[in-house]
Amino acid sequence: MGYIKSKELTLEIIIDSDEQTPLFTQLITQIKQAVITGDVMAGDPLPSIRQLANDLEINNKTVAKAYRLLERDSVIETKGYRGTYFHPNAKENSHTDINESVTTVLAKTLDSLRELGATDSEIRIAFGQLMNNRHN
Secondary structure (H helix, E strand, C coil): EEECCCCCCEEECCCCCCCCCHHHHHHHHHHHHHHHHCCCCCCCCEECCHHHHHCCCHHHHHHHHHHHHHCCCCCCECCCHEEEEEEEHHHHHHHHHHHHHHHHHHHHHHHHHHCCCCCHHHHHHHHHHHHCCCCC
């Protein structure tokens, strides 16, 4: 169990290692939910990666990945050695779900490729090559 302290309260973060949802996703979801409900506010500090990982008894890399993705989505911002804080637009940005957008775009692309007559095997091979930057 870990905590994120805001000016008004202490937010409890609970990670369930038995759950199928990846640990970093559980952390992201709980942090975004706290922003949406107003439990934490723009400018509130977050614990360091090491501190939160120790509190939650999970790997530093797991917390680092969650923080990286939250920063990518402008929910949090890192200010160098001064620490990590909730972004000024954290509440608006907490509604963004990049994974959902990626899934939607890929589903449309798959439908288009299948309409062209591409087989699943051909699509997988082409996708793998593109992901590995081996396209011609």
